[in-house]
Amino acid sequence: MNILVTGGAGFIGSHLCDTLIKQGHNVFNIDNFNDYYDVKIKRANVSHHINNPSYTLIETDIRDFDSLEQIFSDNRIDLVVHLAAMAGVRPSIENPLLYEDVNVRGTINLLDLCKKYKVTKFIFASSSSVYGNNKSAPFSETDVVDFAISPYAATKKSGEIVGHVYHHLYNIDMILLRFFTVYGPRQRPDLAIHKFTNLISQGMELPFYGDGQTSRDYTYIDDIISGIVNSIHYIEENNNVYEIINLGGSQTISLSEMLLTIENGLGIQAKINRMSYQPGDVERTHADITKAKRLIGYNPSIKFIDGIKEFISWYNQYIKKD
Ligand SMILES: NC(=O)c1ccc[n+]([C@@H]2O[C@H](COP(=O)([O-])OP(=O)(O)OC[C@H]3O[C@@H](n4cnc5c(N)ncnc54)[C@H](O)[C@@H]3O)[C@@H](O)[C@H]2O)c1
Numbered sequence: 166m167n168i169l170v171t172g173g174a175g176f177i178g179s180h181l182c183d184t185l186i187k188q189g190h191n192v193f194n195i196d197n198f199n200d201y202y203d204v205k206i207k208r209a210n211v212s213h214h215i216n217n218p219s220y221t222l223i224e225t226d227i228r229d230f231d232s233l234e235q236i237f238s239d240n241r242i243d244l245v246v247h248l249a250a251m252a253g254v255r256p257s258i259e260n261p262l263l264y265e266d267v268n269v270r271g272t273i274n275l276l277d278l279c280k281k282y283k284v285t286k287f288i289f290a291s292s293s294s295v296y297g298n299n300k301s302a303p304f305s306e307t308d309v310v311d312f313a314i315s316p317y318a319a320t321k322k323s324g325e326i327v328g329h330v331y332h333h334l335y336n337i338d339m340i341l342l343r344f345f346t347v348y349g350p351r352q353r354p355d356l357a358i359h360k361f362t363n364l365i366s367q368g369m370e371l372p373f374y375g376d377g378q379t380s381r382d383y384t385y386i387d388d389i390i391s392g393i394v395n396s397i398h399y400i401e402e403n404n405n406v407y408e409i410i411n412l413g414g415s416q417t418i419s420l421s422e423m424l425l426t427i428e429n430g431l432g433i434q435a436k437i438n439r440m441s442y443q444p445g446d447v448e449r450t451h452a453d454i455t456k457a458k459r460l461i462g463y464n465p466s467i468k469f470i471d472g473i474k475e476f477i478s479w480y481n482q483y484i485k486k487d
Contacts, residue, residue, distance in 0.1 A: 166190050166191070166243040166244060166401075167190070167191045167193065167240060167241055167242050167243045167244075168185055168190050168191070168192055168193070168242075168243065168244050168245075168246060168397075169193045169195065169236070169242045169244070169245045169246070169284075170182055170185070170192055170193070170194050170195070170245075170246045170248065171194075171195045171196070171227055171245070171246070171247045171248055171249035171271075171275065172195075172196055172247075172248035172249030172250065172290075173192070173194030173195070173196055173211070173222075173248070174194065174196035174198060174207040174208070174210050174211045174222075175196065175207060175210070175248065175249070175252075175353070176210075176347070176351045176352055176353050176386070177248055177290070177344070177347055177386065177389060177390075178194070178196070178248045178249070179207075179210035179211055179351060180349075180351065180386050180387075180389075180390050181246060181248070181390055181393055182194055182211070182214065182220065183214075184390050184394060185394075186214060186217060186219050186220055188394075189219075190219070191219050191220075191221075192214075192219060192220050192221070193221045193223060193236065193240060193242070194211065194220065194221065194222050194223065195223045195225055195227065195233070195236065195249065196211075196222070196223075196224065196249065197224065197225060197226040197227070197249075198224060201251065201252075201253065201256075201355075202353055202354045202355055203354065206351070206354070206484075209483065210351055221240075223236055226271075227249050227267065227271035227272075227274055227275060228266060228267060228270055228271050228274065229274075230274045230277075230278075233274055233275065233278055234278055234281075237278045237279075237281070237282040237284070238282070242282065242284050243284070243286065244284070244286040244287070244288070244397065244400070244401070245275060245279060245284060245286070245287050245288070246288045246290075246393060246397070247272060247275055247287065247288065247289050247290065248290045249267070249271065250267060250268045250271075250290065250320075250321075251263060251264045251267045251268060251317070251320075252317070252353065253317065253353075253355050254294060254315045254317045254318070254445050254446065255315075255443060255445055255446075256355075257315050257316040257317035257320070257445070258315060258316060258444065258445050261316035264316050264317055264320050265316070265320055265323075268317075268320035268321065268323070268324060269320050269323045269324065269327070272289070272323075272324045272327055272328075273327055275287075276327060276328070276331040276337065279331070279335075279337055280331060280334075280335045280337065284337075285336065285337050285338055286337075286338050286400045286401065287328070287331070287337050287338065287339050287340075288339075288340045288341075288342065288393065288396055288397065288400065289324055289325070289328050289339070289340070289341045289342065290342060290344060291321045291322075291324060291325050291341045291342060291343045291344070291409070292317075292318065292321045292343055292344055293343050293344065293345040293346070293382070293411070293413065293450045293452065294313070294315060294317060294318035294321060294447065295310040295313060295318050295321050295322045295325070295343060296308060296310055296343075296447070296450065297310070297312040297313050297314045297318065297447060298312070298314060298447055298448055302449065302451040303382075303413075303415075303451040303452055303453035303454075304411065304450065304451060304452055304453060305411075305453040305455075305456075306343070306409045306410065306411055306453075306456055310322060314445060314447065315445035317445075324341070325341045325409065328341055328407075329407060332407045336405070338400050338403070338404065338405065338406040338407070339406065339407050339408070340396045340399070340400050340406065340408050340409075340410060341408070341409045341410070342392065342393065342396060342410055342412050343409065343410065343411045343412065343452075344384065344389060344412050344413075345381070345382040345383070345384050345411065345412065345413035345414065345450050345452045346381045346382065346383050346384060346450065347383075347384050347385075347386055347389050348383050348384070348385065348386065348472060348473075348476060349385050349386030349387065349472055349475055349476055349479075350386065350475060350476060350478075350479030351386070351479065352386075352476060354484075357420075357423070358383075358423065358427065358473070358476060359476075359480070361423075361424060361427050361435070362427055362431065362476070362477060362480050363480075363484070364435070365427060365428065365431055365433050365434075365435045365436075366431055366433065366480075366485055367486070368433075368436070369436070370436045370437070370438045371435055371436065371437060371438065372438050372440050373420070373424070373437045373438060373439050373440065374420075374440050374441065374442055374443050374446065375420065375440075375441070375442045377419060377420045377421030377424070378419055378420070378421070379419065379420050379442075379446070379447075379448050379449060380417040380418060380419045380420070380448075380449040380450070380451070381417065381418060381420075381423070381449070381450050382413040382414050382415065382416065382417050382418075382450045382451045382452045383414050383416075383418055383423075383469055383472070384412060384413050384414040384452075384465060385414065385465070385467035385469075385471075385472040385475075386472075387467060388412070388414060388463075388465035388466065388467055389412055391463070391464075392410075392412040392457060392461065392463045392465075393412075395461035395462055395463055396410065396461055398461070399460065399461045408456075408460065410456055410457050410460065410461065410463075411452040411453060411454055411456065411457055412452070412454070412457055412463065412465075413450070413451070413452020413453075413454055413465070414452070414465050414467075414469070415452055415454050415465055416469065417449060417450070417451045418469050423469075424437075426469060426470055426473045427473060427477070430473050430474055430476075430477040431477060
């Protein structure tokens with residue numbers, strides 16, 4: 166298949182490109198290599214594919230309709246996996262219009278081109294953040310998600326809604342995957358596991374928000390990739406698809422446990438600076454993955470302690486400054 170991946174130089178996207186190429190697909194990767202975090206990491210994420218004939222890297226911006234159109238008119242695209250986004254929760258509070266521009270306008274650009282060029286299979290990276298401070302746990306796809314608590318979450322919810330519009334009006338098959346905090350090799354430096362590892366290994370003080378009891382459903386990157394790949398199979402084999410699916414690890418880990426696991430993995434004790442809760446951060450996330458199991462055979466299997474070991478070994482090899 167010819168698969169267009171947006172954001173394919175990023176953390177999740179680069180792993181997806183690796184897997185799709187291994188499976189024999191032709192991959193077109195659109196990424197603008199923005200400087201939200203060190204662009205050298207993104208270059209390294211894709212460098213091993215540069216001379217691969219099954220891989221085409223297109224450095225452009227999903228907000229640029231004309232340059233996107235060129236890609237759709239020059240190539241037959243069978244399916245889009247749309248991962249490109251401004252992905253940070255806290256920075257979205259400082260810069261909501263940028264988040265709206267990339268995450269909503271960029272998504273509509275892609276959907277509009279799918280409509281025009283008759284690409285009928287679309288998978289979108291949504292987020293557990295749409296659940297806000299959901300009262301009941303685990304979070305289910307049938308829960309009401311009208312109470313976002315960050316601009317980022319609002320843009321992800323908007324992406325889901327415009328996805329429904331294009332499914333309804335133009336019969337584009339659509340799977341909206343709500344990822345729950347993804348971690349593992351190549352994880353973004355702005356995410357807590359990477360940030361903590363950096364600070365601890367450099368002997369620096371780390372900001373520790375709240376009492377340590379906030380919790381996250383962490384999902385190892387390989388589990389997320391198998392969830393996306395299974396979604397590709399499902400959307401390929403079925404018509405008239407519109408599904409929202411949680412992809413979580415299905416176990417919650419408190420902030421304190423997360424810190425302890427990293428300390429143990431590094432063999433270094435953290436220097437902690439206790440701070441109050443951050444606005445925009447949710448108290449907990451916990452995925453109900455019953456639907457993912459039933460519909461796409463999703464079965465997350467990596468234990469947190471093992472995933473952290475994999476992350477630390479990548480970190481030590483590629484990121485750590487001696
Ligand atoms: N990592 C997580 O825990 C997590 C959780 C929930 C949802 N998500 C979603 O999954 C997707 C991938 O996240 P990630 O952690 O890999 O982030 P990432 O920042 O590593 O990857 C996103 C990629 O998109 C590219 N990009 C951003 N704006 C662009 C634009 N205007 N045009 C073209 N390319 C652009 C970036 O350069 C980057 O390479 C995002 O949509 C994010 O919102 C991630």
